Amino acid sequence: MRQLISRSRAAISQLIYKRIILAVTILFCVGVGIVMANMSQLSSTLIESQALQNATLYAQSIREARALYSADVINPLNNAKLISFTHDYNPTKLTVPVPATFLIELGKNITAKNPEISVRLYSNHPFPWREKEGRARDDFEREALSYLTQNPTQKFFRSENFQGKPAFRYAEADILTASCVNCHNTNSNSPKKDWKVGDVRGILEITQPLDTITQKTRGGLKNLFFLLAGLSILGIAGLTLAISRLRQNAKQLEQRVRERTAQLQETNVELLKEQEKSDRLLLNI
Template identity: 55%
Template sequence: MQVNRHSFPRDSIQWTIARLQASLVRLINRRTILLLSILLLTGIAGTLWSTFQLSSNLIQSQALQNAELYAQAINEARTLYSSKAVDRVKTVAGVTITDNYTQQAHAIPIPATYLIELGETLSQQNPGMSVRLFSNYPFAKRKQQGGPRDEFEREALHFLEQNPKQMYVRVEPYQGRLALRFAQADIMKPSCVSCHNTHPDSPKRDWKVGDVRGALEITRPLDSFMAKTNTGLGGIFAALATLSLLALVGVGLVISRLRQTSKELELRVIERTAELRRTNQKLAEEQEKSERLLLNILPPPIAQKLKDGETNIADGFASVTILFADLVNFTELSEQVSPTELVALLNEIFSRFDRLTERYGLEKIKTIGDAYMVVGGLPVPRADHAQAIADFALDMQREIQQFNREYRQECSIRIGINTGPVVAGVIGTRKFIYDLWGDAVNMASRMEAHGIANAIQVSQATYEQLKDQYTFEPRGLITVKGKGSISAYLLTGRKQSY
């Protein structure tokens, strides 16, 4: 692969990536042996793993099949004994069928006892193998031997009671050896129901046909199966091990020649990666700065619309609350301090107001000189916009008082509030601003302009929104340009109940 260096500026990310790609392709073309060796080792490892898994599956499959055959044979023997022996003996006078048959003359065991003793005999003749019949309802004489002994048997009984036609199988250590444990349900048959419900020692007297009496468990150690299977697989493993050794020797010879080249390539990749990371970090930092700047100018939903490519952004809001605030004697203050001190004091005051804006979830619209404008209820509508503005205005007064104490000033603030519909949007393409229009905005401005220093004057519309939760002093009628005489109120605080 050839890369035209003149098609990429040397200081560009694309040119760096292209050079790295070209170097990697040339290295791959020259090191075919290494790739073949890796593929060979991968294939051998996969074969070894697959063979191991296959042998493991075969061992478990053989053990499970063996256990199923034992279980089938035992159940057939029990059925045969019950139908051919027990049923015929019932008609013979003087012969008793009992679980305690060894203590009585002319007695034979019941089918369950026959099955238990058959399992014990099989277990003795097959070292490591275990055949057990157990139940949650063992006879009192067999309570210790006939009940579940460990977690497997308890879980097996619970599972088989819910799923009597299925089997419960698990491979786990048993008596120090890895073993397959197989259990199937012991179903209550018609010939057994009467006996179990009438026997004087029976722990349960309401058995029905089809109930799960208990479980037949067959445990087979897997080491004997593993020995037989591993014998057949030994030759395959030996051949694969020899092939792996030869492959590793060949790969080692090739790798010794590639080591130096690999180190140089690794260093180049590290250097280029570091350069790319630094470039990406700078880009991310610049993008973050732009994002912060945009969010300082516009509300997040409006900023997102601009980023999405919308050009005409204007929305109507049926009800919002607008606040205008003005520092009353700031002009006199400007004559007493230097311009730098004046700007610092104004910045301190407006920064305090900005923090209140964030606290109450309001939208700061703009500042003009020593005037501050904020609105509640947009760009995301909210039902409590009037209350939020009222709390904000009361806290503005407290902030001014705190400012005067800290800076030994005598600033006062005049606040005007109005509630009504507005249109909000972005105007301009350079130094754009998010602004409001509407008669409600003009009325809020008039409330501030005709207000009283250190007081919060609200219109009739705002008063109607807040009169149940806040305290007011009626100011009476005031004359407003373009509106004539209107009622105004002075917000003084919150009601105690609120």
């Protein structure tokens, strides 16, 4: 049994030695396949991470704009009681939009200047004049409302086709403050009048295309892949040359051993002949 195992090992070692370049090439192809699979996964992760960062910054900017508008515009004018506040904002009249209307108008302006980006504010309880555009329109928006109403401090996002193109959709809860609660609960047209501070009034959603991010991310990873592939090919070429050189040296050494063995055999034959002559001479004496 041991002899069989030893012979098998010797046969495998001999096969690997004779086919070392083929074995290295196969290992290289397997390695390339693994690298490509990992890079594809890494590409998807990087794309989503970049899209999430962009959407988070957009949402933060919009929140800051509304907070600044409320603090520096709404509050002073409201205390002075000089201008009326309304959802039906009209620049030609002496009116100022309420914060929610300001956010909606800001989102429309952003979308108008960047058609591929969508900024929306929607709710389960829109005012009557926003009933059509203020409710959830598709599965993502309905799921976002359901999830964020239960988890207002979390974020809800995913990548999916939007209007026929790959897009990243991001949603976060629009939480009521004290001033907003008072406005909603006292407005005669409010569809809900039992709001409390911290309730989720609606959802702020940012939708952005993934084409540009995907192109940049995959372009960078493609260059990295080509670099790794080039270095690997150079490594294999160098290894192949080294193996070829070792094989050549081994053949030369083997040839020298054979020649030396042949010389020793000839010398032994000569010695045997001389020994036989000596033996015959001794017998004749």
